[in-house]
Amino acid sequence: MNAPAPTSHYPAAPTAQTVETHTLSVLVDNEPGVLARVIGLFSGRGYNIESLTVSETEHQKHLSLITIVTTGTPMVIEQIKNQLDRLVPVHRVVDMTLAGNSIERELAMVKVRGRGEHRVEALRLADAFRARVIDATTESFVFEITGKSDKIEQFIELMLPLGLVEVARTGIAAIARGPEGMAAR
């Protein structure tokens, strides 16, 4: 096993290692092309993107926050952070998973179509999940739900037999607990 391929002058691929999921907060200059640099880095080096959100956070300072959920071996995760840090418009990279005290939330809008008992059940479940109705017709609802990803996934799963039409999710936003901001960490 792990015998080198006889006709290649490159070293053999490493044997499989355990993969971890990490959430990274990346503070960047809000300038054209910065998202392309980040995404290009992930596609060019073969890293995974599970979720990605980006938005301007401090208008006066022209700063945006990118939150990326990625998977990889511990060595690959370290590489991703270092490679991100190397991009000129990137100010800070914080591994929220490693810091261990972060809150992660996601928002989803869920459209469900149905009548009669299905409609009542959907509304009841939405209430249990603290989802709000943000649009309604006589045969449909759009629910707004926020929470951790697994809660949203569970809600979507429950809506499936009740007439789920479509889902729009924002991806994960993350922030650290406590009084300190990202710049101080």
Next chain:
Amino acid sequence: MAREMTGAEMVIEALADQGVKHLFGYPGGAVLPIYDALFAQDRVKHVLVRHEQGAVHAAEGYARSTGKVGCVLVTSGPGATNAVTGLTDALMDSIPIVCITGQVPTHLIGNDAFQECDTVGITRPCTKHNYLVKSVGDLPRVLHEAFHIAASGRPGPVVVDIPKDVQFARGVYAKPKDFPHTGYRPRLKGDMDKIRQAIELMAQAKRPVFYTGGGVINSGRAASELLRELVKLTGFPITSTLMGLGAFPAGDPQWLGMLGMHGTLEANMAMHDCDVMICIGARFDDRITGRLDAFSPGSKKIHVDIDPSSINKNVKVDVAVVGDCAHVLEDMVRLWRTQARQPDKSALADWWRQIEKWRARRSLAYRPSNEVIKPQYAIQRLYELTKDKDVYITTEVGQHQMWAAQFYRFQEPNRWMTSGGLGTMGYGLPASVGVQLAHPRSLVIDIAGEASVLMTMQELSTAVQYRLPIKVFILNNQYMGMVRQWQELLHGGRYAESYSAALPDFVKLAEAYHACGIRCEKPGDLDHAIKEMIAVDKPVLFDCVVDPKENCFPMIPSGRAHNEMILGDAGVSPEEAVTEEGRVMV
């Protein structure tokens, strides 16, 4: 003092303020305003190349031999895309380049205009950073920032894409000092705790080895001096990557030769068997490590690098010091001296005895011939006949490059220009143009293969135009030698497309370019021919006809470890090497 001028004039002004003396380029529609501004001044001298790839390689040669930023000017569309190979080469080998590209006017961007391409999109992954300047007000800041980013930290290429309307627009120019760069400030000083840990590991080492790379050269002359001092102080053996040759003198007894796929046996065995590895400014590339799971299994590893992403990328290290080589080496030397550290003398002596045994196997040996010129012999004679001169060497890529690295013994940094990371055939000739321009009175030799050199042969015309007396020393074996070697070793000797069936007559080719052509076919004529080449005061194509079947040894075979090297048949077997060693000991 702020002055109003056009964007094109700002480019020239900024280049002059950044100390640029030479600019390599090729004109075209989208950069004509800048060429117009060039025409009206004499502070920045423009060198007209024959292909944009050549412009970037020439700038690389200029940068590597001087330590300054190399500068390029090309047009939009094909001008920019032709430069991509050179930019990627500079990125892989950490060479500081500022490349200015023309772009179609801003209102036409995205319209598939004539000679339009998405330059920032195309060059994003092959530059350290790039800019599209959409307003003349941003231009001075961006130009100065480009030089700062190219030269600081881990150096690399930076592209500044300037639309034609921005070149015509008028704005206020400002000097570099008006733009203190706040965002990008790479760390130079290493963490002292980590450096102390490194010194502690080194002091306890029984089988240490220094493994150094291009980072030492990039860090500047002081880094090489400090490295020499530290190696002398410790008495440890030292090896280097292809990119790092010259940082430590090859004539020194502590020098083990280059390591890696075609490195010496003693260097690779020392890497495999060491207990403490001190990596300075190198990046554990796959040509160096061979099989990763068998790479130096028993050693504690120290890694000094200015780029945090180089650390723990391929190989997990025990002590990582992020910082500039010269700064960290200075701290290491000082700590070693003030703490009066002494390694275990008897263990070190045992280690050196072991290394001498490996050395006795003479892994670079080849079978000499009186009939045909052996390529190794050609390099050896070239070295012997030029070593006392002020000489700079560039290479193309392939067997000749490895032989040059093995047999040309570099004593000083910045004397060796080669395409290491990207492995760009056609690098050496244009690079030598850049080197010769920076060092007009020095002897500049491109050690070439006949296949590589044909990829950028047109730059000979540039050398002739600017009276740059470069010497292109072609080891002509009529094959793409390294391809042929791999086909022989890995693909059952099926030489698919690696034989050049219709080579030009290089002597006549040289004459067609108004250069000088010399051919040599017999070992006995070689010295005389090389002396003739050196004496000619114009560009020379030297067609050195060598043994077409010669392979480059030693070699770490595909996917193997350092201790599984194969040697050429002229090497000394382990048994004989032991007896030879025995004789020495008696």
